[in-house]
Structures are given as C-alpha cells and as structure tokens.
Amino acid sequence: MKPEMDRKSGIILIFWWWTALAAILLYALPAPAAQDALEPVHTKDTVGVGMVVAGIQVIVKAPPDRIGDNEALARQLIAIKTGDFLTEDAIQTSIDALRLSNRFTAIDVDSRTTPEGEILVVTLTPQQTIEDIRIHGNEPIFEADILNQMTLYPGDPYTEQDLSEQEKAVVKRYKKAGYIDPKVSVEVLPHDEGENAVIVVDITKGPHYRLGNLTFEGRRGLSKAMLKLHMRVWRNTLWPTGRFSKYWLKKDMDSLLSYYRHKGFADAALSYRTAITEDGHHVDVMVSIDEGPRYEVSFVGHHRFWTFTLKKDVAIYSIGNRRNRGVRKTLSNIKQRYHDDGFLEARVEVKQSPVPDAPIPTTLLQFAIHEGPQTKVESVHISGNHSIEEQKIEKQMLTRLPGLLHDGAYVPETLEEDVFAVRTLYMREGFQEEDVNAKVDLSADKTQARVNVEISEGPRTLVESVVIKGLSVEGLIEENVKPRLAHKVGEPFRQSALEADKQTIASLVSEKGHPYVTVAAKDAFNADKTQATVEYTVDPGPLVTLGEIFISGNLRTKEHIIRRELAHEPGTLLSLQALNDGQRSLRDLSIFHDVNYRTIGLKEKADTVTQIVEIEEAKPYYAEFSLGYESDSGLYGKTKVGDHNLFGLAKDLWAGGEVSETGFKVESRLTEPRLFGTHIAATFGAYHEELTEFNQPFGTRTSGGSLTFGKDWGKHLTTALTFRLEKKDQFSADDRSSTDETEEDTRTIFVTTPFVRYDSRDDFVRPKEGLLSSFSVDLSKGIQNQLDDFVRYQFDTRYYLTPIERLTFAGLARFGKVISYSDTSNVPDDQLFFLGGIQDVRGYDENLLRFNIDGDPLGGQLAMVGSLEVRINLGYNFELAAFFDTGTVRETQEDFGSDNWRSSVGLGLRYITPIGPMGLLYGYKLDREEGESAGRLHVSIGYSF
Structure with a gap:
C-alpha cells in the first residue's frame, strides 16, 4: 500500500505545484492599460443588479478642461436614473450609447453599496483628438492625395493601432505610384496629457522603378x-x-x-x-x-437602316467575340432594332468566311438581314369608355398612327405597356374594377395593324368621407392635415394612394415631436362600390425632445457658428427634417471636409434624443500662383492668398494681384456667407487697377470698393445686387499723363448692378451639356459729373450639346447696350463695347473689329456677338476645334467703319489639363478690309465660351 500512497501523494504534489506556478504567472502579467482598451468593460459581479440606484458618479480621466463636456455627454447618454432599479439591460444600453458616441477609449462600469442603495460608478477615458496632420516628403504626390489615403483626419479621435494602419496605407499608395521600398513613419509629437495631438507623417520615398x-x-x-x-x-x-x-x-x-x-x-x-x-x-x-483573326463586318439586305446605324449594334468592338459571344449579342441587337421599328418578322443571319490573300488572318462577318414587312398602325379604336374622353386615353398610349413626330410602327410590347398605362389612368380616376384589353387585326401582308382597345370601366368609386382618428398632437388639427392628403371628399378613391397618405400623416406628426408615430389605414365601400369611406388611425407615440447637442472636431471653427447652422436648440421638439436641414446647411458652408451626425436614443425610441455632430474641417489657408500667356493680355502673373475660415467665423478673406502686359490689379474681398443668419452672402471688396488694353489709345486707373449681396436659388439660379463706388482716371496710352479733357478728368462714379444667372452646365471646366445665361444692368451715376450718367445692359447665353460621344457643339450669343441719360448723351470711352480678339470674334486683333482712319479701335454703344464651335475629342486629352464667329459694333461716336456684321472661321487645337484647356487657335477673316491681315493666331487658356 505504501508505494500506492506515495504515487498518489506525488500526483497531488505535482498538481499543486503547477497550480501555484500558473497563479504566479497570471499575477505577473501586466493588466491592460485603460487607454489601450477599445471595448467597454463592466464586471457583473461588482454591479448591484436588482438594487435601487441611489446615485450616479461619472469619473472622467482627463485634464480639468476636458472633464465638463465629457461628463455632461456621459450623463446624457446613461439610460439609468436615480431611483431606477439596476438591470443588466439598462447597463448594456448605457454602454452601447457611450460606445456609439465615439468619444471614449475605455468605459468601465462598477457600483458600490450604500445604506440608500447602489451608487453606479462609470469611469471613462476620453479619446485623443488629432489637431493637425503634418506631412513631409510627399512630393510628387499631393498632400490631399495622401490624406485621402489615410483614414484619419484633423479633428478625429485616434488610437495607437490607428497610427500603424496609416503607415501601411501610405506605403501602399507609394508602391502603387512605382516606388520600390518607401519608408513611412507616423508619429505623434510630444504633448501634455489631454491636449490635442499633432501627427507627423514622414515619407522617405527612395528610388522608384x-x-x-x-x-x-x-x-x-x-x-x-x-x-x-x-x-x-x-x-x-x-x-x-x-x-x-x-x-x-x-x-x-x-x-x-x-x-x-x-x-x-x-x-x-x-x-x-x-x-x-x-x-x-x-x-x-x-x-x-x-491577336486572333481580324474581323471585317458587312451588311446585306438592309434597306430601312443605314450601315452607319447598324454598326452601332455590332458588339464585337466592345465586348469581343470569345466563344462567339459578340456575334450573338450583335444578332440580338439588330433584331431588336428592327422589332422596335415594326419589323416583326425580321430575321438576321451571319456568315463567317475567311478573307483570301489578306496580309493577316481576316474573317468576314456578313450579316444577312431579311427585313420582312414593316407593320404600321392603320387605326386605333377605343370602345367602352363612357367616363373618360378618348383623347385623354390616347395621350396615355405610344401606339399611334403615323404622323410628324411618330412613325406609326406597331410593336406588341409597346401596346402591352399602353394597356397598363390606360389601366393606371382608370385607377387614378377611381375605377377599381376596370378591365382593359387590346386586340390587333393584321392585314394579309402584315403591313397594317388595326388596334382595338376594349374597356370595361366598372363602377367609379368616389371618396364619401375622410376620417382621421387619434390625431392628438399639439399644433396639428384634422382640418390642417386633410388638404395635404391625396384622398379628398368627392374625388376618386385610389387604393395606391392609401400608403402615400399614411406617409404624409406620419411625416406631419413626426415633425411635431413624435418620430415614433404609426398610422393605419382602413377603407370601406357601399354596396355598389360607388362610395368609399377612408379612415386613418394615428398612434403618435411619446413626445420626443432633442437633448443636448455635442460638437466635436471643430478645432478652428467657433461652436456658435456651427450651432447657428443647425437651426435647432436643445429642449425643443425633435424634428428629423430640421436635423437634415442643419446638416445640409453645415456642408454648404464649404469650410468642412466632412460633417456627420449621430442621434443616440432614436433607435431605442427614447423620450430624449442626443445629437452628436462630428466635424472634419477643411484646411482654411490657401495660396495660388500662376504664370502664363494669353492673346488678350500677353504675359501675365497672378497670385492669391486667403483664408476660407477667418478667425473660425466661416468668413472668407482673400487678397490677390495680377500683372500683365496690359496693366496690373490688386484686390481684396471679404465674404460673409450668412448675412444676419440668412442664406444671403455679403461680399465687401476693395481694388485698384491700371489697364491699357491692346491697341487702345487710352488707359484707365480705377480705385474703388464694392458691396455685393448674393443668393443661390436652388442648384441652377443665382441672383446678386452689387453697389460700387469708384474713382476713375482716363489717360493717354502714349505718355500716361492726364489731360484737361472732361472725359480724362478724375471721375467719381456710383454704380448699382442687379444680376441674374442660370447655370445648368454638367461641368464648369469642360462643359458638354447644359445652358449658361446671365443678364446684368449697370445703373451708373456720376458724382459731380454727367458723363457717367448711363444705363448699361449686358446679356450673355451659352449652350452646349453633345449628340454623340467625342463631339460637342457650343454656341454663344452676346448682346450689350449703353444708354446715356445725361444732357450730353455722351458715354465715356471706357464704357463702350469693343470687339475683336480671343474672347469674341477670333481672327481679328484685340478690340479691332471696327476701327477709325488712324487704325485705332472704335467702340460703340451697341454690340452683338454670335459664335458656334465644334469640339472633337481626339483622345489623349487633345481636342480639335472648328469655329465660326461673327459680331458687330454700332452707335459709335466717330463715323468710321461699318455697322455690318464681320465674321471669321478657324481651327484650333487644345490640350485639356485638370484646371482647363490650353490651346492655339487660328481665325481667318471672311470679309477683311483693305490693309487688314488675313487672320490671326491666338493663344488661349480656358475656353472663349
């Protein structure tokens, strides 16, 4: 027995030895740091589930200046109140809400017992926030491209794991660009605990392939x-x-x-x-x-369509012909084209044969088309319609007799759609038991189709009454809701409109602070189904208010600016539409990279919903510099610096200058996008300019200020009202010295300009579709002079059309008129219209469409311009342009030249860059006068129109 006892004792000793060792190792392992915990933790054993909550203690592990906001947010999100019974569901709901806020790295829930009950202790570690991301060594890749590759942005919270992920993302971007072994480090600059962090991205690109x-x-x-x-x-x-x-x-x-x-x-x-x-x-x-064989395509037997048209249906050029897929698709496309044109028995066959003696293997695809007869509609007869006029029914149908805008082809599928459209018409008119059928009689040769539409209307159901029950919502009464419903007393009843009415009622009730509203609909008919009663039952649910609004990520923007755009206050009734409008308004400011909302409590159907607004600010500062050459200004240089978010107040301030062979200009503007809290933008500007345009015998110096009020009316329409106060000197272009002439004295002018613009272009840089029209009126008043007492009208419209890919038509019409209301009826030279050059009638020297006996430009009080340009995309960002320009200058102050239209034609080649086209264009005069050149070469940056 002794050996057996010794063996048992040994086993027991080994067991306790391993147990002790495991305990020591577990004790020695470091506990996870709170700031590294990404998932909230609470220990159920230490939380008094089932006890009454005597109080809630929130501990925020952060510097004093960060405790207040985070504690307020936590108390708003914790779904447990003093006096509640503590439940696991309530604890988990609170943790989920805190996690959803995206504000805390660690969330710990505990409790302690007191004579009054359980004290719930919630310990929170706030996220670190990024103040700025500084990128070094990113060239030639733009900084914006690097930021787009990263998942972090200034204003975002971050963890150590996030930083390592950024390194991988940036390395991937550089390897994609061809660099062999780029090195990227993403580090946080030293900072005090609780301060926002500055992240530095150092990039060592190394050699590239x-x-x-x-x-x-x-x-x-x-x-x-x-x-x-x-x-x-x-x-x-x-x-x-x-x-x-x-x-x-x-x-x-x-x-x-x-x-x-x-x-x-x-x-x-x-x-x-x-x-x-x-x-x-x-x-x-x-x-x-x-390569495989080269395919050549031909068609035989086609009379209805041109070869050019049928080639659009050839699919082998786009999807290839592996396993004959392209040929099968082509056959289907051609058959469908003929079928849609009324050739119901069209057949298409294909014959493949090698081309003999071809230098490379070539296969001929010959599509043999057997068109058959084309079936056209001979007549459309509608019967059984007693309540709806035949003309109204015919408007619903696409099956029609041949006419000016319709070829009259009979297509069975189109007739089926017509039957459905007529049925829909009857249902909209209240006919619930309608029956619509179409019968077709074809002629013996199948070229004519007689269509008979037979209608059995059945009873028409009208709404006898509309009742809304349960509408116990403050500020919303039944009489205000009924006019917005699709169903009205005496009008047709429509089954499909019930759902729309439910949505309408729910939307109206929701906007009164009842987002959890439900609406049920019930209908009832009389014996002959000519009358219907509609009853809606509303359950508004609880009244819901908006709790606190917490804003994060606004490192520069003042919080009151953001709250102004939100347009709703804590404690007000919750309106989902107001939340959406506020988010849209914030994004419209254009000072934010991104705006996100979180509404905590809405999913849980809480009585109070907390809103969290997460902001990512765009970089406010910018600087621009450019050098170039244009025909109308010669060599030029431009520079501009600005701040889109001045002092964090969402105001835009910029200053810029430009110098060219025709003069110089300095200018500064300050814009308030929300004047007095409205969506009217106000812009104040100050400027000084000296300008002597090419070929002009005079120049002008202008100093002044302007104030503009503008508003966007939707996506396309803009209106503005501008006031300008200017001092203007006119000088001789030869010696730039002022003269004693009245026109060349210093003039003070006050100008009021209303302006309207409509812009539906698909692209601002390279438009292919759409319309751009503008109209302005300068109401000018001279101060202590009558020379500037005039009204100046300007109208400009441009239209773009791309009928087929790679081909765009662009048209321009421009009109200008100056009318003096002074005693002298004279208009200063610098307010007349001059034509000729890259901006209007190309092929002529700048401003020399009309000139006097000395060869100096003549301006007029009336000018008109028309242009048509054809733009052909050549690929590789090149574009060929062919143009026709014409213009006239009239009502000149010297009797030289002609009022006739002068025209030019020309060609040009442009290269399309990301910021616009650059090109060379040559215009040839169609009616040149004695001594004039045949044409002129123009250098352009951007389009003339």
Whole structure:
C-alpha cells in the first residue's frame, strides 16, 4: 500500500505545484492599460443588479478642461436614473450609447453599496483628438492625395493601432505610384496629457522603378508605335522622372485590349510578364498577344437602316467575340432594332468566311438581314369608355398612327405597356374594377395593324368621407392635415394612394415631436362600390425632445457658428427634417471636409434624443500662383492668398494681384456667407487697377470698393445686387499723363448692378451639356459729373450639346447696350463695347473689329456677338476645334467703319489639363478690309465660351 500512497501523494504534489506556478504567472502579467482598451468593460459581479440606484458618479480621466463636456455627454447618454432599479439591460444600453458616441477609449462600469442603495460608478477615458496632420516628403504626390489615403483626419479621435494602419496605407499608395521600398513613419509629437495631438507623417520615398525594355510577343496586325502610345507606362518614360507602376500596367492591358477590339481583333487575348533588371531600378515588360483573326463586318439586305446605324449594334468592338459571344449579342441587337421599328418578322443571319490573300488572318462577318414587312398602325379604336374622353386615353398610349413626330410602327410590347398605362389612368380616376384589353387585326401582308382597345370601366368609386382618428398632437388639427392628403371628399378613391397618405400623416406628426408615430389605414365601400369611406388611425407615440447637442472636431471653427447652422436648440421638439436641414446647411458652408451626425436614443425610441455632430474641417489657408500667356493680355502673373475660415467665423478673406502686359490689379474681398443668419452672402471688396488694353489709345486707373449681396436659388439660379463706388482716371496710352479733357478728368462714379444667372452646365471646366445665361444692368451715376450718367445692359447665353460621344457643339450669343441719360448723351470711352480678339470674334486683333482712319479701335454703344464651335475629342486629352464667329459694333461716336456684321472661321487645337484647356487657335477673316491681315493666331487658356 505504501508505494500506492506515495504515487498518489506525488500526483497531488505535482498538481499543486503547477497550480501555484500558473497563479504566479497570471499575477505577473501586466493588466491592460485603460487607454489601450477599445471595448467597454463592466464586471457583473461588482454591479448591484436588482438594487435601487441611489446615485450616479461619472469619473472622467482627463485634464480639468476636458472633464465638463465629457461628463455632461456621459450623463446624457446613461439610460439609468436615480431611483431606477439596476438591470443588466439598462447597463448594456448605457454602454452601447457611450460606445456609439465615439468619444471614449475605455468605459468601465462598477457600483458600490450604500445604506440608500447602489451608487453606479462609470469611469471613462476620453479619446485623443488629432489637431493637425503634418506631412513631409510627399512630393510628387499631393498632400490631399495622401490624406485621402489615410483614414484619419484633423479633428478625429485616434488610437495607437490607428497610427500603424496609416503607415501601411501610405506605403501602399507609394508602391502603387512605382516606388520600390518607401519608408513611412507616423508619429505623434510630444504633448501634455489631454491636449490635442499633432501627427507627423514622414515619407522617405527612395528610388522608384522605371520602365526598361518593352516588348510585344505575337504582334502582327497593329504597329508597335500605336501600342506604346496606348500605354501610360511607356508615355511616362517621355518625362525625366517618369515612374513605372504595376497598377498602371494593369490599366494599360485593359486599354490595349479595348484598342485591339476597336480595330476588329475581337478574339484578342493579352497577358504580360515583368522582370526586374540587374540594377534593381528598371522593369522589363513583355506583353504576350494572341491577336486572333481580324474581323471585317458587312451588311446585306438592309434597306430601312443605314450601315452607319447598324454598326452601332455590332458588339464585337466592345465586348469581343470569345466563344462567339459578340456575334450573338450583335444578332440580338439588330433584331431588336428592327422589332422596335415594326419589323416583326425580321430575321438576321451571319456568315463567317475567311478573307483570301489578306496580309493577316481576316474573317468576314456578313450579316444577312431579311427585313420582312414593316407593320404600321392603320387605326386605333377605343370602345367602352363612357367616363373618360378618348383623347385623354390616347395621350396615355405610344401606339399611334403615323404622323410628324411618330412613325406609326406597331410593336406588341409597346401596346402591352399602353394597356397598363390606360389601366393606371382608370385607377387614378377611381375605377377599381376596370378591365382593359387590346386586340390587333393584321392585314394579309402584315403591313397594317388595326388596334382595338376594349374597356370595361366598372363602377367609379368616389371618396364619401375622410376620417382621421387619434390625431392628438399639439399644433396639428384634422382640418390642417386633410388638404395635404391625396384622398379628398368627392374625388376618386385610389387604393395606391392609401400608403402615400399614411406617409404624409406620419411625416406631419413626426415633425411635431413624435418620430415614433404609426398610422393605419382602413377603407370601406357601399354596396355598389360607388362610395368609399377612408379612415386613418394615428398612434403618435411619446413626445420626443432633442437633448443636448455635442460638437466635436471643430478645432478652428467657433461652436456658435456651427450651432447657428443647425437651426435647432436643445429642449425643443425633435424634428428629423430640421436635423437634415442643419446638416445640409453645415456642408454648404464649404469650410468642412466632412460633417456627420449621430442621434443616440432614436433607435431605442427614447423620450430624449442626443445629437452628436462630428466635424472634419477643411484646411482654411490657401495660396495660388500662376504664370502664363494669353492673346488678350500677353504675359501675365497672378497670385492669391486667403483664408476660407477667418478667425473660425466661416468668413472668407482673400487678397490677390495680377500683372500683365496690359496693366496690373490688386484686390481684396471679404465674404460673409450668412448675412444676419440668412442664406444671403455679403461680399465687401476693395481694388485698384491700371489697364491699357491692346491697341487702345487710352488707359484707365480705377480705385474703388464694392458691396455685393448674393443668393443661390436652388442648384441652377443665382441672383446678386452689387453697389460700387469708384474713382476713375482716363489717360493717354502714349505718355500716361492726364489731360484737361472732361472725359480724362478724375471721375467719381456710383454704380448699382442687379444680376441674374442660370447655370445648368454638367461641368464648369469642360462643359458638354447644359445652358449658361446671365443678364446684368449697370445703373451708373456720376458724382459731380454727367458723363457717367448711363444705363448699361449686358446679356450673355451659352449652350452646349453633345449628340454623340467625342463631339460637342457650343454656341454663344452676346448682346450689350449703353444708354446715356445725361444732357450730353455722351458715354465715356471706357464704357463702350469693343470687339475683336480671343474672347469674341477670333481672327481679328484685340478690340479691332471696327476701327477709325488712324487704325485705332472704335467702340460703340451697341454690340452683338454670335459664335458656334465644334469640339472633337481626339483622345489623349487633345481636342480639335472648328469655329465660326461673327459680331458687330454700332452707335459709335466717330463715323468710321461699318455697322455690318464681320465674321471669321478657324481651327484650333487644345490640350485639356485638370484646371482647363490650353490651346492655339487660328481665325481667318471672311470679309477683311483693305490693309487688314488675313487672320490671326491666338493663344488661349480656358475656353472663349
């Protein structure tokens, strides 16, 4: 027995030894730091579940200046009040709300027992907030591109784990750009506990890959030069710092495949291999090409459509022809085109045959079309309609007789849609048991279709009464709700409108502080279904108020500016529409990178909802500088610096200057986007300008100030009212000295300008569709002189149309008129209209469309311009332009020249940059006068219109 007892004792000893060792190791392990905890923790064993809450203690582990707001937010979010029974659900709801606020790194819940009950203790560690992100060494990639790659932004909270993720994201971006082994460090500058953090991103790009040898294997049908032009990785080698990137190589493969298909190689398949050269800095690329045969397409038997039209249906150029997919899609497209045009028996067959003696394997695809008869509508007869006029029914139908705007083709699917449309019409008119059928009689040769629409109306149901029950909402009575409903007494009853009415009632009730409202609808009919009673039952739910509004991320913007835009106050009735309007208003300020809302308590259907507004501010400061050349100003330089968020008050201040061969200008403007809390913008400006335009015998010096009030009326319409007070000197262009002439004395002028603009263009830089029209009136009054007593009208309209891809038409019409109301009826030279040059009638020298005997420009009190331009996208960001310009200057103060229209035609080539086009254009005069040149070459930045 002794050996057995010893064995048992040994086992027990080993067990206790391992237990002690485990306890020591567990005790030695460091406890997780509160700031590293990302998930809230509470220990159920220490929380007195089921006890009465005697009080709530909130402990915020932060510097004193950060405790107040965070404690207030926590108390607002904790769903437990003094006197409540403590439950696990209430604790979890509170933790979820605190977590959703995105304000705290660690959330700990505990309690302690007192004679009065349980004291709930909530300990919170606030998130660290980013004050600024400083990026070093990012060139040539823009800083904005780096920030877009990162998931952090100034104003956001962060953790240590977030920082390491930023490093990976930035490294990935640089490798995508072709850098071999970029090094990125993301660190936080030392700062006191509780202060906002400054993150520094240091980028060491290192060397980048360059393209080595580029070879094509299997290429026969297309030239190597054209293939290279379609590859960005090759085009990059034309630049001294051109980088190779696998990302762009993959894109190039898609571009090459598309190019091959476009050239008829529908079966083409491409792959590539890369190899790093011995120097480690170059990448050799071999593109393997299986071209397959080149396809040629022809059509026979087609009389209804042109070959050009049918080629639009050929799918092999876009999707290829692997496993004959492109051919099948083409057959389907052509059949559908004929079917939609009334050829109901059209057949399309395809014959594939090799082309003999072709230099490369070529397959002819010949689509043989058997059109068959075209069926047209001979008549449309409607019967059984006793309550709705035939003309009203016909307007619902697309099946019609041939006419000016309709070819009269009979298409069965269109007739089915017409039947549905007529049924919908009857349902809208209150016919709940309508029956609509269509029968078609075809002629023997199937060229004519007689359509008979047979209608069985059934009874028409009108609304006898509308009752709303349970509408016990302050400020909302039944008489105010009923006019907004689709159902009204005496009007048609519609089953589909019940749901819309429910939504209308719910929306109205919700805006009165009852977001949890429910609405039920019930209808009842009399015996013959000619009368219906509609009853809506409303359960408004509890009255919900907006609790506190907590704002974060506004590092620069004053909090009262944000609260002004929100347009709702804590303690008011909750309005979801007001919340949405406030968010939209904040974003419209354009000083924020992003605006997000969190509404805590809405999902839980709480009586009080807390709003958390998270702001990401855009960088407020900016500086711009440019150099260039334009035909109307010569060499120029411009600079501009500004602050979009002056003193954190959402005001925009900028100052700028420009100098050119025609003069200089300095200017500064301050804009208040919300004048007196409205959506009217007010802009105050001050400026000084000296200008001597090309070919003008005079120049002007202008100093002044302006005040503009503007408002946007929706997406397209803008109105403004501007007041200007100016001092103006007119001088001789030869010696720039003032003369004693009345016109050349210093003049003080006050100008009032109402302005309206409509802009529906699809793009501001390169418009292809839309309309831009503007109209302004200058009401000018001279101070102590009558020379500037005039009214100046200007109208400008531009229209853009792109009927097919790569082809855009642009048109311009411009009108200007000056009317003097002084005793002399004279208008100063600097207020007349001069034409000629890059901005209006190209091919003429600047301002020299009309000139006097000395060759000096003549301006008039009336000017009109018209232009038409055709813009053809050549690809690779190049654009070919052909234009026709015409204009006239009339009511001149010297009797030289002609009132006739003068015109020009021309061509131009533009290169489209991200900030607009740059181009060379040559205009040829169509009616040049003796001594004039044949035309002129213009250099332009941007479009003339």
